[in-house]
Amino acid sequence: MGQLSRITVPMNLALAVVSELDDLTIGGLVNGYGIEGSSHIYGLFADTLISLEVVLADGRVVWATKDNEYSDLFYAIPWSQGALGLLVSAEIKLIPIKEYMKLTYKPVRGNLRELAQAYADTFAPRDGDPDKVPDFVESLIYTPTEGVFMTGMYASKQEAMRKGNVINSIGWWFKPWFYQHAQKALKRGEFVEYIPTREYYHRHTRSYFWELKLILPFGDQWWFRWLMGWSLPPKISLLKITQGEAIRKYYHDMHVIQDMLLPLHKVADALEFLHEEMEVYPIWLCPHRLFKLPMKTMVYPEPGFENNLRQGDTSYAQMFTDIGVYYAPGPVLRGEVFDGAEAVHRLENWLIRNHGFQPQYSVSELSEKNFWRMFNAELYEKCRVKYGAIGNFMDVYYKCKKGKKTEKEVLEAEAAIAEEAYAEAH
Numbered sequence: 001m002g003q004l005s006r007i008t009v010p011m012n013l014a015l016a017v018v019s020e021l022d023d024l025t026i027g028g029l030v031n032g033y034g035i036e037g038s039s040h041i042y043g044l045f046a047d048t049l050i051s052l053e054v055v056l057a058d059g060r061v062v063w064a065t066k067d068n069e070y071s072d073l074f075y076a077i078p079w080s081q082g083a084l085g086l087l088v089s090a091e092i093k094l095i096p097i098k099e100y101m102k103l104t105y106k107p108v109r110g111n112l113r114e115l116a117q118a119y120a121d122t123f124a125p126r127d128g129d130p131d132k133v134p135d136f137v138e139s140l141i142y143t144p145t146e147g148v149f150m151t152g153m154y155a156s157k158q159e160a161m162r163k164g165n166v167i168n169s170i171g172w173w174f175k176p177w178f179y180q181h182a183q184k185a186l187k188r189g190e191f192v193e194y195i196p197t198r199e200y201y202h203r204h205t206r207s208y209f210w211e212l213k214l215i216l217p218f219g220d221q222w223w224f225r226w227l228m229g230w231s232l233p234p235k236i237s238l239l240k241i242t243q244g245e246a247i248r249k250y251y252h253d254m255h256v257i258q259d260m261l262l263p264l265h266k267v268a269d270a271l272e273f274l275h276e277e278m279e280v281y282p283i284w285l286c287p288h289r290l291f292k293l294p295m296k297t298m299v300y301p302e303p304g305f306e307n308n309l310r311q312g313d314t315s316y317a318q319m320f321t322d323i324g325v326y327y328a329p330g331p332v333l334r335g336e337v338f339d340g341a342e343a344v345h346r347l348e349n350w351l352i353r354n355h356g357f358q359p360q361y362s363v364s365e366l367s368e369k370n371f372w373r374m375f376n377a378e379l380y381e382k383c384r385v386k387y388g389a390i391g392n393f394m395d396v397y398y399k400c401k402k403g404k405k406t407e408k409e410v411l412e413a414e415a416a417i418a419e420e421a422y423a424e425a426h
């Protein structure tokens with residue numbers, strides 16, 4: 001993302017959905033999922049694709065689009081984690097942009113249900129007026145009673161430079177981490193500033209949202225930011241390579257890194273559930289459209305949503321929200337007992353009951369049966385057979401199943417299933 005935005009933004013062009021972290025890759029965002037504050041308009045990253053170039057199991061190279069002979073492959077690849085073929089290139093929609101983001105920070109106080117409603121009102125006006133829909137939306141819930149809701153509109157350099165406007169170049173290494181800067185609105189009150197567009201896109205990169213506060217507790221201090229802030233963030237690949245068994249176990253048992261994709265009308269229930277089960281703050285809220293597609297993909301809107309439109313819905317897309325939960329739970333910070341695996345298990349069951357989806361990068365306790373209760377397998381399985389993926393590419397469940405299974409255990413389980421599936425297919 002960082003490399004691409006560095007090239008396109010100076011031309012006043014950008015991907016319609018620019019996921020926040022610099023090191024996120026096109027391949028990962030296509031084969032998995034990607035989201036950004038513009039997703040309430042454009043949908044998930046996969047919804048901005050025009051075509052995909054894929055190497056199939058038999059070595060053929062094909063181009064898949066929405067309406068050619070490989071349209072089933074085009075719709076099946078997102079969320080498949082490379083289980084259908086090797087993605088080698090993608091054609092992606094670009095949109096015109098402006099040099100700055102005019103960002104409004106609005107503090108809101110109330111209980112979790114009131115915060116959820118105020119969040120929906122920031123991007124889905126109840127009167128349906130499209131002129132009130134912002135270009136970008138993001139909300140941060142800091143406590144069970146406080147949040148800062150941000151809305152952004154693209155602005156020209158000429159507008160940003162007008163007398164009285166505040167320009168904040170948040171990309172400098174010595175600047176406060178973005179989530180802490182936004183939190184100031186709780187004391188300062190509502191305010192507006194202009195941020196260079198590319199710096200806004202990657203606002204959470206330096207602190208990995210707020211995860212770096214755990215990894216490097218003094219990293220947000222002014223003296224460290226001035227002296228060493230240029231060295232942040234550490235590469236995610238480096239963190240993974242240097243992660244020992246003890247740290248891996250800690251992240252599995254005593255830490256939460258989860259995203260939940262669920263219908264907008266379920267957000268209040270989800271916030272109350274998360275507070276009761278995990279008590280993790282801050283919480284990230286980002287809305288996205290989930291389109292009604294010609295084929296039923298792994299993730300899909302609630303059946304019949306178009307017959308009972310709720311706030312944010314249209315006849316062709318249901319409004320969803322990504323709830324990001326990243327940090328140590330309250331019980332862990334207080335030194336109390338916390339069973340991370342069991343908490344994630346309850347979270348996954350809640351998502352299944354409420355038509356929610358768990359992005360596959362997350363630590364998962366899903367059984368294979370429950371995985372396919374959460375996701376729709378029909379199109380994926382058809383493409384696995386049709387394009388010869390069985391026995392050649394690892395199944396998506398075992399590619400993303402982490403938990404406490406070792407890589408060897410995952411490979412052995414996948415091999416056994418592949419043999420059985422291959423026999424059935426032939």
